[in-house]
Amino acid sequence: MSNHNNTFNAFIALGDFLKNFCGPTPTDSPAAKKLSQSIQLAGHKNGWFTKENVVFALKAWGDLLTNETLSAWLSNYDLTTKSDVKTVAIIMAGNIPLVGFHDFLAVLMTGNKVLIKLSANDNVLISFIANYLISIDKSFQERIELSKGQLKGFDGVIATGSNNTARYFEHYFGKGPNIIRKNKNSVAVLSGNETKEQLNALGEDIFRYYGLGCRSVSKFFVPDGYNFDIFFNAIYNYGSIVNQVKYANNYDYNKAVYLMSEFKLLDNGFLILKQDASYSSPIASLFYEFYTDKESLRLQLERDHEQLQCVVSDSFIKNEVAFGQTQLPSLTDYADGIDTVDFLLKI
Numbered sequence: 001m002s003n004h005n006n007t008f009n010a011f012i013a014l015g016d017f018l019k020n021f022c023g024p025t026p027t028d029s030p031a032a033k034k035l036s037q038s039i040q041l042a043g044h045k046n047g048w049f050t051k052e053n054v055v056f057a058l059k060a061w062g063d064l065l066t067n068e069t070l071s072a073w074l075s076n077y078d079l080t081t082k083s084d085v086k087t088v089a090i091i092m093a094g095n096i097p098l099v100g101f102h103d104f105l106a107v108l109m110t111g112n113k114v115l116i117k118l119s120a121n122d123n124v125l126i127s128f129i130a131n132y133l134i135s136i137d138k139s140f141q142e143r144i145e146l147s148k149g150q151l152k153g154f155d156g157v158i159a160t161g162s163n164n165t166a167r168y169f170e171h172y173f174g175k176g177p178n179i180i181r182k183n184k185n186s187v188a189v190l191s192g193n194e195t196k197e198q199l200n201a202l203g204e205d206i207f208r209y210y211g212l213g214c215r216s217v218s219k220f221f222v223p224d225g226y227n228f229d230i231f232f233n234a235i236y237n238y239g240s241i242v243n244q245v246k247y248a249n250n251y252d253y254n255k256a257v258y259l260m261s262e263f264k265l266l267d268n269g270f271l272i273l274k275q276d277a278s279y280s281s282p283i284a285s286l287f288y289e290f291y292t293d294k295e296s297l298r299l300q301l302e303r304d305h306e307q308l309q310c311v312v313s314d315s316f317i318k319n320e321v322a323f324g325q326t327q328l329p330s331l332t333d334y335a336d337g338i339d340t341v342d343f344l345l346k347i
Helices: 002-022 030-045 051-064 067-074 101-109 125-136 138-142 163-173 196-211 228-234 236-243 245-260 294-303 340-345
Strands: 087-091 113-117 144-146 156-160 178-181 185-189 217-223 265-267 272-275 285-291 308-312
Touching: 002 030, 002 051, 002 067, 002 101, 002 125, 002 138, 030 051, 030 125, 051 067, 051 196, 087 101, 101 113, 101 125, 101 156, 101 340, 125 138, 125 144, 156 163, 156 340, 163 178, 185 196, 185 294, 196 217, 196 228, 196 236, 196 308, 228 236, 236 245, 245 265, 245 272, 285 294
Parallel strands: 087 113, 087 156, 113 144, 156 178, 185 217, 185 308, 217 285, 272 285
Antiparallel strands: 265 272
């Protein structure tokens, strides 16, 4: 139990540090300077990792790593049933900053050792956090391993990737305890009665992390005859996103491809709307589909739940996410709806 308490307190200290770092008057400590350097390096290695988005991710975790929030999360489980220490391999994705941190947290909070295979797209920030935890408590040196080679000597695996890599993961890791995650998308359902504030908040769900996350809204359903000008006017203040070179390149490329294919498009200069039945839209574009019958759409979304991470709506469907909240998941918002802690306690 003391080991659990030490881990618990270390993550609270990490949360305090992150909150201070992201606050209006951060402490000018050696650790803060190191984190600033890490943010800069992460941006050099991955052009999608702008300082704004990295700090957003750090602040979100700083707000979650509190005594109250961690206690409420862990109170759902009986951690005393876990007597032996297992080594859990985590194969992390790198699409958005710190996307693998929840798995990292869950493994350590359940008393296990973590063996991490970092994505080349996000190998700076998790490394900083691992070293920061070790600086708080040296026992983490024995419990955190960042692997650069082939993963060996683990008791369970959590792997996140695309549908293609999932087949590879299932081949290599399918025989032992595992969580293997595939592509997911998030959608929104509009009634046509949304306020300007709700639609503006939807812009956060669409544009945060440039739409690269599984919790990023990539499609929305709108009632037949919907006036898209209302939506475009509400998200006007996100227009500066097109000043990001990688986003702008994707916007130009996808628009050219669509126009050459003679697709009918709606466009406001930084976001392309295309009518499409698919859930997965390219960067800088948002698919839409009209609906006439709410119950039919509700049944469709329930039928396709394995393809969907979040449904943003207002009093439309069970477990919906409020406008503007997809990129602020709670500790119990498990990816793919699979309870990671429960999995870890049963290995």
